[in-house]
Amino acid sequence: METIVFSLLNGVIYGLLLFMLSSGLTLIFSMMGVLNFAHASFYMLGAYFAYTISEASSFWVALIFAPILVGLVGALVEKYGLRTVHVNGHVAELLFTFGLAYLIDEVVKIIWGRNAVDYKVPELLDFPLFELFGAQYPAYRIFTLFVALAMLAGLWFILNRTRAGLIIQAALSHPHMVGHLGHNVPRIFMTVFGVGCALAGLAGVIGGNYLVTDPAMGVQMGPIVFVVVVVGGLGSLMGAFLAAMILGLLQTFAVAIDARFADIFGWLGLDATSELGSITIASLAPMIPFLMLVLVLMIRPRGLLGDREL
Amino acid sequence: SADTLKIAFIDPLSGPFGPTGQDGLNEWEYAAEQINAKGGINGNQVEVTGYDNKVNPKESLVQLQKALDNGVRYIAQGNGSSVASALIDAITKHNKRNPGEEVLFLNYAAVDPSFTNDRCNFWHFRFDADSDMKMEAITDWVKGQEDIKKVYIIGQDYSFGKAVAAAAEKNLTEKRPDIEIVGNELHPLGKVKDFTPYVQKIISSGADAMITGNWGADMVLLIKAAIDSGFDGKILTYYGGSRGAATAMGQAAVGQVMAIVEHNTNLEMSDAHAAYVDGYEAKYSESNYYYQRIDNAMHMLAMAAEKADSIDPVDVAFALEGMTYEGPTGTLTMRADNHQVLQPMFMSTFSDNVARGVDNGPFGWVADDAARIEAEDTRTETTCQMTRPSK
Amino acid sequence: MSNIATDTMISLSPSGSQKFMQRTVPLIIFAVILAVIPVFGPSRTMYSLLNAMGVNIVFAMSYNMLLGRAGLLSFGHAVYFGLGGYAAVHAMGAIEAASYGDGGFWAGYPVFFLPFIGFAGGALAGAVIGWPSCRRAGTPFAMISLGVAELISAAGFMFGSIFGGEEGISGDRMNGPEMFGLSLGPINEVYWFIAFWTFIGVLGIYAFTRTPLGKMSEATRDNPERAEFVGYDPQKVRYLVFIFAGGFAGLAGGMSAVNYEIFTPEALSLAPSGMVLLMAYIGGIRYFAGPILGAILLTYMQSMMSDYSEAWLLYLGLLFIVIVMFAPGGLAGIFGGLFRGLRGDNPAASLRQWAVQITGIVLMMISLVTLIEMSVNWSNNYGEVFEPFGMHLPHDGVLTWAVIFIPFVAGVGILRKALKNKEGQA
Amino acid sequence: MTQAMLSVKDLNAYYGKSHVLRGVNMEIMPGEVIALLGRNGVGRSTTAKAIMGEVEPKGEITFKGQPISGLESYQIARLGLGYVPESRDIFPAMTVRQNLILGIKDMRHPGKHTVDQMLDMFPNLRARADNLAGVLSGGEKQMLTMCRTLMGDPELIIIDEPTEGLAPKIVHQIGDVIAEIAKTGVSILLVEQKLSIALRIADRVYVMGHGEIVYSGTPEEFKTRDDVRAEWLEV
Amino acid sequence: MSVPALSINNLHKSFGPAHIIRGVTLDIEPGERHAIIGPNGAGKSTLFNLISGGYHPSSGSIKLRGEEIGGMKPFKINRKGLSRSFQVSNIFSNMTVRENVRCGVLYSMGYGYGFWRNVGNLHDVQRKTAEILESVDLLDKAQLPAALLPYADQRTLEIAITIAGGADVIMLDEPTAGMSHSETERAVALIKQATEGKTLLIVEHDMGVVFNMADRISVLVYGEIIATDKPMAIRGNEKVREAYLGDEADAIEGDAA
Numbered sequence A: 001m002e003t004i005v006f007s008l009l010n011g012v013i014y015g016l017l018l019f020m021l022s023s024g025l026t027l028i029f030s031m032m033g034v035l036n037f038a039h040a041s042f043y044m045l046g047a048y049f050a051y052t053i054s055e056a057s058s059f060w061v062a063l064i065f066a067p068i069l070v071g072l073v074g075a076l077v078e079k080y081g082l083r084t085v086h087v088n089g090h091v092a093e094l095l096f097t098f099g100l101a102y103l104i105d106e107v108v109k110i111i112w113g114r115n116a117v118d119y120k121v122p123e124l125l126d127f128p129l130f131e132l133f134g135a136q137y138p139a140y141r142i143f144t145l146f147v148a149l150a151m152l153a154g155l156w157f158i159l160n161r162t163r164a165g166l167i168i169q170a171a172l173s174h175p176h177m178v179g180h181l182g183h184n185v186p187r188i189f190m191t192v193f194g195v196g197c198a199l200a201g202l203a204g205v206i207g208g209n210y211l212v213t214d215p216a217m218g219v220q221m222g223p224i225v226f227v228v229v230v231v232g233g234l235g236s237l238m239g240a241f242l243a244a245m246i247l248g249l250l251q252t253f254a255v256a257i258d259a260r261f262a263d264i265f266g267w268l269g270l271d272a273t274s275e276l277g278s279i280t281i282a283s284l285a286p287m288i289p290f291l292m293l294v295l296v297l298m299i300r301p302r303g304l305l306g307d308r309e310l
Numbered sequence B: 001s002a003d004t005l006k007i008a009f010i011d012p013l014s015g016p017f018g019p020t021g022q023d024g025l026n027e028w029e030y031a032a033e034q035i036n037a038k039g040g041i042n043g044n045q046v047e048v049t050g051y052d053n054k055v056n057p058k059e060s061l062v063q064l065q066k067a068l069d070n071g072v073r074y075i076a077q078g079n080g081s082s083v084a085s086a087l088i089d090a091i092t093k094h095n096k097r098n099p100g101e102e103v104l105f106l107n108y109a110a111v112d113p114s115f116t117n118d119r120c121n122f123w124h125f126r127f128d129a130d131s132d133m134k135m136e137a138i139t140d141w142v143k144g145q146e147d148i149k150k151v152y153i154i155g156q157d158y159s160f161g162k163a164v165a166a167a168a169e170k171n172l173t174e175k176r177p178d179i180e181i182v183g184n185e186l187h188p189l190g191k192v193k194d195f196t197p198y199v200q201k202i203i204s205s206g207a208d209a210m211i212t213g214n215w216g217a218d219m220v221l222l223i224k225a226a227i228d229s230g231f232d233g234k235i236l237t238y239y240g241g242s243r244g245a246a247t248a249m250g251q252a253a254v255g256q257v258m259a260i261v262e263h264n265t266n267l268e269m270s271d272a273h274a275a276y277v278d279g280y281e282a283k284y285s286e287s288n289y290y291y292q293r294i295d296n297a298m299h300m301l302a303m304a305a306e307k308a309d310s311i312d313p314v315d316v317a318f319a320l321e322g323m324t325y326e327g328p329t330g331t332l333t334m335r336a337d338n339h340q341v342l343q344p345m346f347m348s349t350f351s352d353n354v355a356r357g358v359d360n361g362p363f364g365w366v367a368d369d370a371a372r373i374e375a376e377d378t379r380t381e382t383t384c385q386m387t388r389p390s391k
Numbered sequence C: 001m002s003n004i005a006t007d008t009m010i011s012l013s014p015s016g017s018q019k020f021m022q023r024t025v026p027l028i029i030f031a032v033i034l035a036v037i038p039v040f041g042p043s044r045t046m047y048s049l050l051n052a053m054g055v056n057i058v059f060a061m062s063y064n065m066l067l068g069r070a071g072l073l074s075f076g077h078a079v080y081f082g083l084g085g086y087a088a089v090h091a092m093g094a095i096e097a098a099s100y101g102d103g104g105f106w107a108g109y110p111v112f113f114l115p116f117i118g119f120a121g122g123a124l125a126g127a128v129i130g131w132p133s134c135r136r137a138g139t140p141f142a143m144i145s146l147g148v149a150e151l152i153s154a155a156g157f158m159f160g161s162i163f164g165g166e167e168g169i170s171g172d173r174m175n176g177p178e179m180f181g182l183s184l185g186p187i188n189e190v191y192w193f194i195a196f197w198t199f200i201g202v203l204g205i206y207a208f209t210r211t212p213l214g215k216m217s218e219a220t221r222d223n224p225e226r227a228e229f230v231g232y233d234p235q236k237v238r239y240l241v242f243i244f245a246g247g248f249a250g251l252a253g254g255m256s257a258v259n260y261e262i263f264t265p266e267a268l269s270l271a272p273s274g275m276v277l278l279m280a281y282i283g284g285i286r287y288f289a290g291p292i293l294g295a296i297l298l299t300y301m302q303s304m305m306s307d308y309s310e311a312w313l314l315y316l317g318l319l320f321i322v323i324v325m326f327a328p329g330g331l332a333g334i335f336g337g338l339f340r341g342l343r344g345d346n347p348a349a350s351l352r353q354w355a356v357q358i359t360g361i362v363l364m365m366i367s368l369v370t371l372i373e374m375s376v377n378w379s380n381n382y383g384e385v386f387e388p389f390g391m392h393l394p395h396d397g398v399l400t401w402a403v404i405f406i407p408f409v410a411g412v413g414i415l416r417k418a419l420k421n422k423e424g425q426a
Numbered sequence D: 001m002t003q004a005m006l007s008v009k010d011l012n013a014y015y016g017k018s019h020v021l022r023g024v025n026m027e028i029m030p031g032e033v034i035a036l037l038g039r040n041g042v043g044r045s046t047t048a049k050a051i052m053g054e055v056e057p058k059g060e061i062t063f064k065g066q067p068i069s070g071l072e073s074y075q076i077a078r079l080g081l082g083y084v085p086e087s088r089d090i091f092p093a094m095t096v097r098q099n100l101i102l103g104i105k106d107m108r109h110p111g112k113h114t115v116d117q118m119l120d121m122f123p124n125l126r127a128r129a130d131n132l133a134g135v136l137s138g139g140e141k142q143m144l145t146m147c148r149t150l151m152g153d154p155e156l157i158i159i160d161e162p163t164e165g166l167a168p169k170i171v172h173q174i175g176d177v178i179a180e181i182a183k184t185g186v187s188i189l190l191v192e193q194k195l196s197i198a199l200r201i202a203d204r205v206y207v208m209g210h211g212e213i214v215y216s217g218t219p220e221e222f223k224t225r226d227d228v229r230a231e232w233l234e235v
Numbered sequence E: 001m002s003v004p005a006l007s008i009n010n011l012h013k014s015f016g017p018a019h020i021i022r023g024v025t026l027d028i029e030p031g032e033r034h035a036i037i038g039p040n041g042a043g044k045s046t047l048f049n050l051i052s053g054g055y056h057p058s059s060g061s062i063k064l065r066g067e068e069i070g071g072m073k074p075f076k077i078n079r080k081g082l083s084r085s086f087q088v089s090n091i092f093s094n095m096t097v098r099e100n101v102r103c104g105v106l107y108s109m110g111y112g113y114g115f116w117r118n119v120g121n122l123h124d125v126q127r128k129t130a131e132i133l134e135s136v137d138l139l140d141k142a143q144l145p146a147a148l149l150p151y152a153d154q155r156t157l158e159i160a161i162t163i164a165g166g167a168d169v170i171m172l173d174e175p176t177a178g179m180s181h182s183e184t185e186r187a188v189a190l191i192k193q194a195t196e197g198k199t200l201l202i203v204e205h206d207m208g209v210v211f212n213m214a215d216r217i218s219v220l221v222y223g224e225i226i227a228t229d230k231p232m233a234i235r236g237n238e239k240v241r242e243a244y245l246g247d248e249a250d251a252i253e254g255d256a257a
């Protein structure tokens, strides 16, 4: 009972964190088809901007301005970089962002140094909200939950209430034609990329003090965000949300399972002292996302709720 | 005739581990500078050069060749047992294949016990305690803590993590059979983003202390999650004192996180040693004085060279065997049987009330008398059967 | 009818002498370069760099069988390199055990031919993993490769008996029968081993591009639908190419195993997979020789540039981005363009144009390098200052910013003008 | 005199080094339907592209008195110039309805046509309204492109070869539709090969040869000019 | 009676609720040139896709020389000797013309997925490639990259790839779409010559081409064949006029004649 409640709660919160991290990528990927490898680097930029701003003023100011700044950086990157490689196709775009990730990581080290910075949870939210079976729940974690939900709502609006998605999708197949219909394609691309980066930045503002703000945080978060987006399905916000929740829950539940392979496959003659047999489910939990990624792509390449294949 | 004693420092100087490697290099260079100011080693100037290996074993071997080309006969390395292992192999082969050009390996931080046990090697000297000795020290300290009744072990799922877990289990059952080990958990290296579920398990298990060999983000994230969720037992770490961790852990970790080290800057120090430490921190304002073993290694190297009256690695190696040195924290002995140094260790506690802080912040590490573990108490049995070259 | 066809056949495919000039001569030159290098008496450093380059050349070329030829972007190619290498290093252990023990098959197996084992290991891994991965091309393939790489590299740390834990598995190459009188002890003897296998690898990969399967892999890259309507199953084409790419990566792994006498799990991870992608792309994926150039340059940068600047990763990132943005043909594309210009109708003009462009680029580089080095020194807080050619360039010096701004503005101006001229001519 | 809707003066265009348009001059009055005739490859499509900014135009092009050469294509479209290209360029991954919605330039000020009206005009499309446009048959795609452009409320539409690949019966229908559109006051520049429709619905014809206009006149005049037909058209 | 080259029996295809092919039954004799005409959206290209393996039939059977091929993968069908072209040019645009044709030749000559032979040494492949190129009159452009070919030549190359594999049932989807009159004439001559003795199934809107080339014509309307007959009879068929040819029939036929 206790385990289930814990795992549910933690799973949901971790799922929301994952969703927050990947929501910007969902936007960029499903609208522009760009698998932004530097997404996690923008997340890191968000955290560092927030650190600097909150040093100068306060966390709440940072909460507003850090994402905007990251969004501006993203828009500039789109305008002066991504746009040039766009004509060479998705692989070129992907490679561009791959290189960009290297660049941002190094520049962050130069500007903010190579150690972790002291980016703290604001005092207003730095208290345990409630206690459950002896473990405390920090208020900040619940705050995170609300921010993630707000992001979900905002994204839903962008994707469903504006035509930007349609226009960009159209521009992917026939950019000139979209221009002839009177749409300013480059500006829309820039805006969407900027907004996607801003969302990554917002995740950084929230995640930076919840976790740690150091130059390795981008690399650390790297691949997991792809998993969420791909498993969720291209073009589907709800899919990404669902995928994040499932991944969050699966992982937390798996951590709670101490069974060893030998306990499960003992009937196959697997010995508990053997290398394979002594592996516990719990120790594999962090690998579950990647297992999911491979399986989903093999079995259902459009992802959970995707409306088209990658 | 005066010569130059060249030390090649082969460790990461760029990439994610660059900062850690850079700290090591700084301390080696500083140690060299200080000893040169006093006339060098046996009249020879010491020159330390950094070679960036990106913590990659293969790249280390390329850098080793570079060092050999530059006439280097002493190699210093510490980050990553994989690198150390590759270097030990390569140096052994080199020494066998090129008699007269032998090279000595000064290991200042790679802690795999096998290097001084079944894989022990005449050309390798370790100036850090190995992971078993550190566990020996940690459990010695735990032995005196009556209120610790339940211990949870958590670590990274690879050779080091597993070794720590095994040593902890073995030592605890020997020294405190009454302690219950309520969990022994491994998680993949560098893959966990949120440790809360693990911490929930730890809290539910009722543990009042946690032992972890985690380093890097795995350690910081674990500690943050533990404290955020209200875990209030001691967290006994190997690498709590490493670079940047203090800032990341913050106020909440004060008094709770402990680290097993051979030194911290808030120990009582002689004036000379204090001057040495201050000089370092003044020179490298971004870095903290951390590796006392580097200072120790430099001094022991100097003593050995003087004793042998030579800076030839073979002579120095024989001289180092069994040597004792009165260091700033007490007496150090280089075991002759396995080339492992024995030195006093300290179970330091994270504190916000310190004279010398780390990471340019208010936090630092302290250790009282009860936290001191004598050098002899860290001694472990060795399986080493050293083959020595003929003199 | 048949008469005409035979005549035209000759006119269609290149003549014997053309073939010789275009295909055989470059290979001969390559072989001669490999053979002549030791004459210059390279240092140990040089030898170990050359050996690393040889390994990376084969690795990058095997990668390009996927990316360049078959259009498959992989983020996990090091998996096959690593598994091949592990197969080889285990075989090396078996040779050692057999030669001190009771003999058997391995006692008679020369270390020199371990790359075969690597090839077999890599190809086998490719055959197993490729089966699910190759069902789709494009982004799904890329993502599967990423997932597989994460899983396998995690397994690499978990299964100590196969991968040797963090410290990996080491071996001794000086066992078993000697080949060609090479004991493989000293590094210059290893060079011959590496040179031999580099040549074999390059030759093999080249030969592969000339086979029906090699040709159809390009066809499938460009238009899988049409390939299906001329009788080919695109999945099968991809799968077979994948196995071969895995095999050649394994071959490189085998070379590496002998060269370093150690294999560690990090060799399976994402970092080397990313590195080989950079090598192939920077070298130029649309050119056969591209990855060779990329492998040479990046191996050099990796091992030597860190001596000069700790910001070498930043330079690497910059180089990569510049190539992606402005020279998608990579280094090979740039050299090719230069060569064509010189052979074109107006070599003087194209030479002039190149001179102008290079001036512009060099000016911008001066500015960028100054900016980066100054910043790195400043951010280190060690009180060190960037001092090239005796100039003192602190972060708050007027001279510093002059050295940053003036060449930058000049460089941009020159490049812009060069670009305009080019357009005007067209 | 009323101002010309579109006026093209001395228009030149190049593909790389080949000089395709060599001084094209034409004028379209409000409400007029103009047919641009000519053999394959003489540059009719290029003329359309140059006006729309897809090919870089050298020369003077004014729309409602405002110079438009050098503007971005979306700016030209927003002035009220619609374009139905030869290649059709429907958006294959979207439904027919979404394709039509994309024709609207500004959601806040939708034009006088609604999606429903368009679907009424072509019952074939109504049946496919929620299918992906990529699976439409060749003819259906053609219809969709025209409707999509109409959704943007253009004042002048340039239509390039609308009857290409259509069944004979539909060809006739398309002719009717164009005439219908013209009646609502929209000017049309029709690039067409099939003389039968062109002559049926055009107010004036231009004949193009080798990158310039070689004849212009009313359909009635043109019908009498067998010499022009013989020299400049294949028929 | 001889086995029909292609025999379609009560074929149906639906996409979700849309019932596109509604029971097509059709036999095509070996060596016959058969044209399919019909209004836009009638399902001609869909029928082509069903036969060539692009789509799975919902029900019904398709037999190639008596052997069921409905639902097989395209490459399998191709290997059995049925080859098709596309309404929109679908070539290997990064390759030269010669390589394009060679891709079409390789499998049929038994080289399959071979990785032990140098294509340069496959003289039979080279000869066959040259023959095909010659027969479609593209020999002089053999070394050009396919993407740089003029439109009409790309269409021709499309046909060349289709016939390269030596299939004896050839299906062409609007081969002359977008060509000028003179180009169309050339293309028709070329198709006639290249498919000499083979079974040909062709979709066209150009009535000139259809009536000039076909031995028999089928008219497909709303997924059903409303008539199959000799050209003269189709021309006179009232239903066909109403559904397809329309008022313009006479003029167009006049053009073509």
Ligand SMILES: Nc1ncnc2c1ncn2[C@@H]1O[C@H](COP(=O)(O)OP(=O)(O)OP(=O)(O)O)[C@@H](O)[C@H]1O
Binding pocket: D015, D018, D020, D038, D039, D040, D041, D042, D043, D044, D045, D046, D047, D086, E150
């Ligand atoms: N992208 C291009 N690059 C190079 N040349 C081109 C390009 N597009 C067209 N051309 C050439 O320019 C000339 C004019 O082409 P255009 O498309 O305007 O002809 P058209 O009169 O519309 O004929 P069609 O009936 O074929 O549509 C032709 O000779 C054509 O080959």
Ligand SMILES: Nc1ncnc2c1ncn2[C@@H]1O[C@H](COP(=O)(O)OP(=O)(O)OP(=O)(O)O)[C@@H](O)[C@H]1O
Binding pocket: D128, D131, D135, D136, D137, D138, D139, D140, D165, E015, E018, E020, E038, E039, E040, E041, E042, E043, E044, E045, E046, E047
């Ligand atoms: N995958 C699909 N899903 C839904 N509807 C489809 C699909 N493919 C084709 N259709 C519909 O089936 C009908 C027949 O299309 P098809 O392309 O076969 O027509 P066609 O006879 O070739 O016409 P055209 O002469 O214009 O090329 C069209 O209405 C089309 O929209």
Ligand SMILES: [Mg+2]
Binding pocket: D044, D045, D046, D086, D160, D161
């Ligand atoms: Mg045209």
Ligand SMILES: [Mg+2]
Binding pocket: D137, D138, E044, E045, E046, E087
């Ligand atoms: Mg069709």
